[in-house]
Amino acid sequence: MPHDSPTLSLTQELIRRRSVTPEDAGCQALMTERLSALGFDITPLRFDDVDNFWAVRGDSGPLFVFAGHTDVVPSGNPEDWASPPFEPEIRDGMLYGRGAADMKGSLAAMITAVEAFVAAHPEHPGRIGFLITSDEEGVAVNGTVKVVEWLQAQNEQIDWCLVGEPSSTNLVGDVIKNGRRGSLGGWLEVYGKQGHVAYPHLAANPIHLAAPALAELAGAHWDNGNDFFPPTSFQISNINSGTGATNVIPGSAHIIFNFRFSTEVTDDELKARTEAILKRHNLNYELEWKLSGQPFLTGEGELVEAAVAAIRDETGRDTELSTAGGTSDGRFIAPTGAQVLELGPINATIHQVNECVNADDLDTLSGIYRRILERLLVKTA
Numbered sequence: 001m002p003h004d005s006p007t008l009s010l011t012q013e014l015i016r017r018r019s020v021t022p023e024d025a026g027c028q029a030l031m032t033e034r035l036s037a038l039g040f041d042i043t044p045l046r047f048d049d050v051d052n053f054w055a056v057r058g059d060s061g062p063l064f065v066f067a068g069h070t071d072v073v074p075s076g077n078p079e080d081w082a083s084p085p086f087e088p089e090i091r092d093g094m095l096y097g098r099g100a101a102d103m104k105g106s107l108a109a110m111i112t113a114v115e116a117f118v119a120a121h122p123e124h125p126g127r128i129g130f131l132i133t134s135d136e137e138g139v140a141v142n143g144t145v146k147v148v149e150w151l152q153a154q155n156e157q158i159d160w161c162l163v164g165e166p167s168s169t170n171l172v173g174d175v176i177k178n179g180r181r182g183s184l185g186g187w188l189e190v191y192g193k194q195g196h197v198a199y200p201h202l203a204a205n206p207i208h209l210a211a212p213a214l215a216e217l218a219g220a221h222w223d224n225g226n227d228f229f230p231p232t233s234f235q236i237s238n239i240n241s242g243t244g245a246t247n248v249i250p251g252s253a254h255i256i257f258n259f260r261f262s263t264e265v266t267d268d269e270l271k272a273r274t275e276a277i278l279k280r281h282n283l284n285y286e287l288e289w290k291l292s293g294q295p296f297l298t299g300e301g302e303l304v305e306a307a308v309a310a311i312r313d314e315t316g317r318d319t320e321l322s323t324a325g326g327t328s329d330g331r332f333i334a335p336t337g338a339q340v341l342e343l344g345p346i347n348a349t350i351h352q353v354n355e356c357v358n359a360d361d362l363d364t365l366s367g368i369y370r371r372i373l374e375r376l377l378v379k380t381a
């Protein structure tokens with residue numbers, strides 16, 4: 001058990017800072033102090049109530065960026081935890097605490113990886129950046145998306161971006177996420193005419209009117225997916241209608257639905273096909289759309305190759321590329337043209353009570369990160 005591991009002790013220090021989204025609680029100060037000591041230029045970027053920072057080291061050449069978040073989801077009832085959620089504790093080789101896996105362990109591994117890399121290559125070619133936010137788990141309005149806008153205004157182009165989200169399934173490094181599905185939400189209001197259930201000819205029941213259209217949407221085949229993405233799925237998450245009375249036909253019905261979509265369709269195509277179905281059913285409706293993220297895919301290329309090789313060198317493991325799971329801040333970075341992938345610890349306990357990470361995995365992760373830097377910035381230079 002590496003109780004003297006610098007990655008483990010930094011993770012513990014970060015867990016002690018109670019950074020429930022969008023609070024940062026001093027985590028970024030801890031990180032920037034370490035990065036400043038390595039010669040990084042730090043730019044704090046606070047947008048409204050959200051702390052973010054950009055840090056960069058190096059003068060020219062391709063830009064590799066570590067991206068991540070210092071905020072964590074709430075602990076839930078601390079009584080339900082075996083040890084207090086913001087007091088890191090090691091039991092049976094596992095480090096327990098809120099954020100241990102998502103993603104303070106990754107942040108610590110990024111810092112120690114860069115420390116080791118810079119010690120070995122003080123004059124490294126290329127540039128290393130950190131894009132860190134405290135608003136990933138929350139609404140994510142004043143976090144990465146704003147930092148990316150700021151970077152674009154500075155004409156900063158990220159070549160490779162590694163997001164430290166916990167991507168692994170059973171062993172650290174066994175899965176990396178090289179893309180994410182898109183997420184498109186719809187808020188649908190179907191109008192009918194309110195009336196007495198005993199006089200349906202004088203009313204128009206919006207639930208009855210909407211039901212066949214919703215059935216068609218739920219049963220529709222949107223695409224076949226591809227090698228990297230499962231087929232696009234449509235799910236209704238809410239239906240609300242009715243007054244609570246048994247004898248009143250409601251005047252309208254409110255439906256919320258969501259697409260998780262592959263790169264085989266566009267959000268515009270999904271919108272057009274949805275509206276065509278609603279119109280074919282002659283519905284009187286209003287529909288509002290919200291695109292939470294475009295799908296993105298980082299195919300074969302230097303970043304994926306470097307990550308796969310680094311994991312093999314550090315652990316002997318073969319890696320699976322996957323696009324499963326929810327959205328992450330990678331969705332804001334990929335549209336800039338950067339190659340983006342997510343690589344972090346095992347995600348089995350994230351957002352749960354008794355969140356934990358294998359303490360040894362933190363050093364392994366740091367080693368993988370350092371090898372990725374070496375492959376991208378030193379070996380190709």
Ligand SMILES: [Zn+2]
Binds near residue numbers: 069102103165166
């Ligand atoms: Zn996360």
